[in-house]
Amino acid sequence: MKSLWVFHVNTGACNGCDIEILDVLTPYYDVERLGVKLVPTPRHAHALLVTGPLTRQAYHAARMAYEAMPPKPRLVIAVGTCACSGGIFHDSYALRREHRESFEYPLRGGASEFLPVHLYIPGCPPRPEEILYGIALLKNIVEKKVRGSWFSESAFVLPRESFNAWVEVLLRARIRKELGYFDGYPLLRRFMELVESSESKEELEKLVQKAISEESDSRLRYGLEKLYSYYLEVVRTYESILAAKRALVRLPK
Amino acid sequence: MTKMYPFEPAEAPPEYRGIPRIDPVLCIGCGACANACPPNAILRIDDPESGMRRIVLDVGRCIRCARCEEVCPTGAARLTAEFEAATDDRRDHVEVVELKLARCRNCGRYTHYTERQVAKVLSLIPRGILDFDRVREKLPLCSECKLKLTVLNATKFGEGE
Ligand code: SF4
Numbered sequence: 001m002k003s004l005w006v007f008h009v010n011t012g013a014c015n016g017c018d019i020e021i022l023d024v025l026t027p028y029y030d031v032e033r034l035g036v037k038l039v040p041t042p043r044h045a046h047a048l049l050v051t052g053p054l055t056r057q058a059y060h061a062a063r064m065a066y067e068a069m070p071p072k073p074r075l076v077i078a079v080g081t082c083a084c085s086g087g088i089f090h091d092s093y094a095l096r097r098e099h100r101e102s103f104e105y106p107l108r109g110g111a112s113e114f115l116p117v118h119l120y121i122p123g124c125p126p127r128p129e130e131i132l133y134g135i136a137l138l139k140n141i142v143e144k145k146v147r148g149s150w151f152s153e154s155a156f157v158l159p160r161e162s163f164n165a166w167v168e169v170l171l172r173a174r175i176r177k178e179l180g181y182f183d184g185y186p187l188l189r190r191f192m193e194l195v196e197s198s199e200s201k202e203e204l205e206k207l208v209q210k211a212i213s214e215e216s217d218s219r220l221r222y223g224l225e226k227l228y229s230y231y232l233e234v235v236r237t238y239e240s241i242l243a244a245k246r247a248l249v250r251l252p253k
Numbered sequence: 254m255t256k257m258y259p260f261e262p263a264e265a266p267p268e269y270r271g272i273p274r275i276d277p278v279l280c281i282g283c284g285a286c287a288n289a290c291p292p293n294a295i296l297r298i299d300d301p302e303s304g305m306r307r308i309v310l311d312v313g314r315c316i317r318c319a320r321c322e323e324v325c326p327t328g329a330a331r332l333t334a335e336f337e338a339a340t341d342d343r344r345d346h347v348e349v350v351e352l353k354l355a356r357c358r359n360c361g362r363y364t365h366y367t368e369r370q371v372a373k374v375l376s377l378i379p380r381g382i383l384d385f386d387r388v389r390e391k392l393p394l395c396s397e398c399k400l401k402l403t404v405l406n407a408t409k410f411g412e413g414e
């Protein structure tokens with residue numbers, strides 16, 4: 001198919017996806033390059049662009065729009081996680097959905113609940129490139145990139161040996177509070193590499209000081225200082241518990 | 254200038270939250286991600302018949318909030334920078350990691366945790382603080398046997414002294 005005329009229906013979307021569809025129509029992304037045009041009536045449309053998790057109110061209107069389309073090709077494109085599978089609203093009281101066992105997968109909901117969907121574009125909302133990619137996939141311009149995968153008992157790796165693994169778990173909770181997961185976890189990985197590469201306490205102190213002085217981001221400098229002080233705290237605690245246990249064992253019965 | 258995108262590759266910015274992936278080499282099957290995931294995009298399915306636990310990630314339900322990355326204790330669940338997830342078949346969105354459940358050392362039935370979880374927990378106990386070998390001896394116990402053991406120990410309390 002050369003050009004695709006689409007009719008957009010919102011079946012209860014939060015508007016995030018609809019705004020991304022507008023983005024795709026702007027000159028910067030310009031989906032009309034691919035022959036896509038938004039039309040004002042389903043009677044002119046080749047494809048129904050569905051966003052939203054399908055509320056009970058929207059169900060009838062969406063159904064009528066679908067039936068008003070010309071019988072061929074009658075494509076349905078689900079844009080956004082909500083339209084693909086119900087998304088964050090999947091268990092809302094306001095949705096129209098069949099009762100299902102919760103352990104079925106792929107998970108269902110959204111547009112696939114009542115229409116045969118030809119293209120799923122997940123994302124909450126999908127960025128304009130994702131929508132462009134989906135349209136290009138429909139027109140066979142690009143290759144499909146995702147594949148389902150099934151791993152069964154492959155190799156297993158424990159990243160660290162006993163003591164450092166324990167330290168890492170304790171530091172992880174702390175650094176998440178200080179910096180959040182996004183900056184904190186990579187910083188913790190960096191710090192644990194320093195710990196593992198250093199032989200003695202003095203060497204670790206030197207390595208940490210060097211890392212702090214080389215770091216340009218002040219939040220990461222703060223994080224490294226905190227990590228080092230927590231690390232010393234954990235080591236001190238461990239040593240004091242160990243000393244207390246040794247003293248207990250030596251006590252005569 | 255119009256972006257050329259489908260005709261030339263595009264990259265997401267470094268902080269972009271793309272589709273999540275579970276690394277099967279690191280995952281211990283604890284199910285923390287399944288608990289945390291707001292839209293239930295990750296399921297934890299135990300099969301007591303075959304003794305397997307499946308962690309099922311459905312990218313088509315994921316809202317990319319990164320809660321799974323935040324709670325995963327091993328760093329197995331990570332958001333990638335990939336965003337080209339459109340497909341015509343929802344089965345393409347599913348990633349399954351299947352792991353063995355541990356057997357109870359007392360009655361031989363399957364417990365509610367995986368062998369990898371046991372290995373991970375044992376790897377976390379620093380030497381010298383707990384009696385390592387005694388913990389290892391006790392560890393894979395199903396909840397019923399654990400209950401019985403606790404009751405037994407409670408009735409024995411005070412007999413030794
Ligand atoms: S997928 Fe996300 S952005 Fe789109 S309608 Fe649903 S909640 Fe809103």
Ligand code: SF4
Pocket residue numbers: 275279280281282283284285286287308324325326327328329330
């Ligand atoms: S939280 Fe991490 S280790 Fe636990 S099941 Fe999920 S991915 Fe696997």
Ligand code: SF4
Pocket residue numbers: 273286289290291292293294295314315316317318319320321322
């Ligand atoms: S990013 Fe959020 S929605 Fe997606 S799998 Fe992880 S926890 Fe679930």
